[in-house]
Amino acid sequence: MKIAYDTLTDLLQRAYSAEKAAAFAYQGHAGSLKDTGQKAAVRQIELDEWNHRKAVLQIMHLYEIPISKYYEFRFHVIGKIISFSCYIIGRFMPFYFAGRLESGNVCEYFRMMQYFHELGITIHDTILYEMGIKEKEHEVYFLDQIRSDRLLPVFEKYFVWGTKNSSNDVDLNKKYPIAAAENYCKNN
Numbered sequence: 001m002k003i004a005y006d007t008l009t010d011l012l013q014r015a016y017s018a019e020k021a022a023a024f025a026y027q028g029h030a031g032s033l034k035d036t037g038q039k040a041a042v043r044q045i046e047l048d049e050w051n052h053r054k055a056v057l058q059i060m061h062l063y064e065i066p067i068s069k070y071y072e073f074r075f076h077v078i079g080k081i082i083s084f085s086c087y088i089i090g091r092f093m094p095f096y097f098a099g100r101l102e103s104g105n106v107c108e109y110f111r112m113m114q115y116f117h118e119l120g121i122t123i124h125d126t127i128l129y130e131m132g133i134k135e136k137e138h139e140v141y142f143l144d145q146i147r148s149d150r151l152l153p154v155f156e157k158y159f160v161w162g163t164k165n166s167s168n169d170v171d172l173n174k175k176y177p178i179a180a181a182e183n184y185c186k187n188n
Contacts, residue, residue, distance in 0.1 A: 003063045008115040012060050015108050017071035019053035021079030022046075022101065028083025029094045038145065045098075045138050052131050059124055092151050099142030100161040105135040106168040107185035114182050129178045136170045 003009070026046035033039045060067070086094045109132035116124055146152055147163065156162030168188050176183060 001063060003065075003119060005115060005119060008112065008119075009063075009065050011108060011112055011115070012056055012065055013068040013071055015105075015112070016053055016056040016060060017068060017075040018105075019049045019056065020072070021075035021082070022105075023049040023053070024076070024079030025082035025086070025094075025098070028086035029098060031083075032086040032094065033091070041141060045141070048134055048138070052134070055127050055131065059127075092146055092149050092155075095142050095145045096152070096155050096159075096162075099139050099146070100159060100167070102135050102139040102142060103161055103167040106132050106139065106170055107188045108132075109135065110168075110170075110181060110184040114185075117182055125178050125181070129181045132170065132181070132184065133172070133175065136168065136172055139166070139168075140172060 023046050026042050026049065030039050030042040030046065033042065057067075059065075082097075109128045113125055113128040113132075116122065116128075143162065152162055156164060161167065168185055170184055
């Protein structure tokens with residue numbers, strides 16, 4: 001069944017390709033780490049991104065949404081550049097920018113849910129909710145790795161993400177149930 005909703009179609013195409021960029025970035029991030037616990041955690045996050053990509057593709061197939069060749073190329077290149085840069089920019093920046101990226105990704109999935117609801121479609125609520133919550137867990141993990149770093153206040157001031165700022169309104173300690181999850185990210 002095709003859907004005629006350009007905003008939703010574009011968001012799905014972008015999310016699908018951006019998940020590949022994130023997974024590539026986490027390959028380099030994990031490879032650059034010395035701590036085996038952090039390395040394993042970042043590798044798990046990479047696997048989560050590949051799983052999100054697969055889930056988004058399944059949704060796209062249901063609505064005959066093609067993969068964007070432009071987004072695939074663009075995000076492939078971005079992911080590979082970020083992956084490589086993790087080996088030369090030190091420990092702090094990969095954690096910081098990964099957290100900031102994940103913070104923004106949270107709302108992608110809740111916006112998709114909102115757009116599907118506008119079309120009267122609710123069958124994707126559970127998977128979109130789970131992916132949005134998983135992205136929030138990633139954000140929290142990355143922030144926890146740098147919470148006490150002396151660079152955090154400086155980066156937070158200039159890049160508006162950190163202990164005082166997030167790009168979403170999801171609180172893992174006070175999660176909405178799936179039925180009320182479309183209330184997330186209304187103002188983000």
